[in-house]
Amino acid sequence: DAKTTQPNSMESNEEEPVHLPCNHSTISGTDYIHWYRQLPSQGPEYVIHGLTSNVNNRMASLAIAEDRKSSTLILHRATLRDAAVYYCILRASGTYKYIFGTGTRLKVLA
Amino acid sequence: EAGVTQFPSHSVIEKGQTVTLRCDPISGHDNLYWYRRVMGKEIKFLLHFVKESKQDESGMPNNRFLAERTGGTYSTLKVQPAELEDSGVYFCASSQVVPRHLNYGYTFGSGTRLTVV
Numbered sequence: 461d462a463k464t465t466q467p468n469s470m471e472s473n474e475e476e477p478v479h480l481p482c483n484h485s486t487i488s489g490t491d492y493i494h495w496y497r498q499l500p501s502q503g504p505e506y507v508i509h510g511l512t513s514n515v516n517n518r519m520a521s522l523a524i525a526e527d528r529k530s531s532t533l534i535l536h537r538a539t540l541r542d543a544a545v546y547y548c549i550l551r552a553s554g555t556y557k558y559i560f561g562t563g564t565r566l567k568v569l570a
Numbered sequence: 571e572a573g574v575t576q577f578p579s580h581s582v583i584e585k586g587q588t589v590t591l592r593c594d595p596i597s598g599h600d601n602l603y604w605y606r607r608v609m610g611k612e613i614k615f616l617l618h619f620v621k622e623s624k625q626d627e628s629g630m631p632n633n634r635f636l637a638e639r640t641g642g643t644y645s646t647l648k649v650q651p652a653e654l655e656d657s658g659v660y661f662c663a664s665s666q667v668v669p670r671h672l673n674y675g676y677t678f679g680s681g682t683r684l685t686v687v
Binding site for chain 2: 496501502503505557558559560562
């Protein structure tokens, strides 16, 4: 299974953009890149996913490198409610298992 | 729409006892998954149901764990007998379609925190 590498923690100021990086150098051509976040005392929550092209939704944007060996989750304006552990996960096409890594703990400063 | 519901939210049991965790998926979701995070480790896949059938139980740690999904609705995960290393948070998730057609993610429940003493 392809692995992801993320920084253990990051800090951001409220109302500023946040760029959360993820390296996945062993990604295969059919692996989807998913991002989930886990708020305190909650289960993981879907944020966004993509395959090759950059993606936007109401929660965030996902920028995928041209070689797909890395990606960046972009929160356009961080709020205190965005403080969570963010997981970058690869899911092989046709499978249903998520292989979670250790994630990045995001702290948002008021 | 109600989310994925898990109960109990917390359970403390003694080593050797039996515990049953329950998960109610979102209505109409045929796919149900169990994951867990034991202390200091990453969240790991346990198994996947499609309706009442087990599609993949490759993540189940040993035969002390038994998952069922009678009638394809709610699911239970029984640990018998519980050991200290089973302590952790057990998450259930559901999705409407099989993942290769996913254009969104799973919906996870808030988890059951199991403590074996």
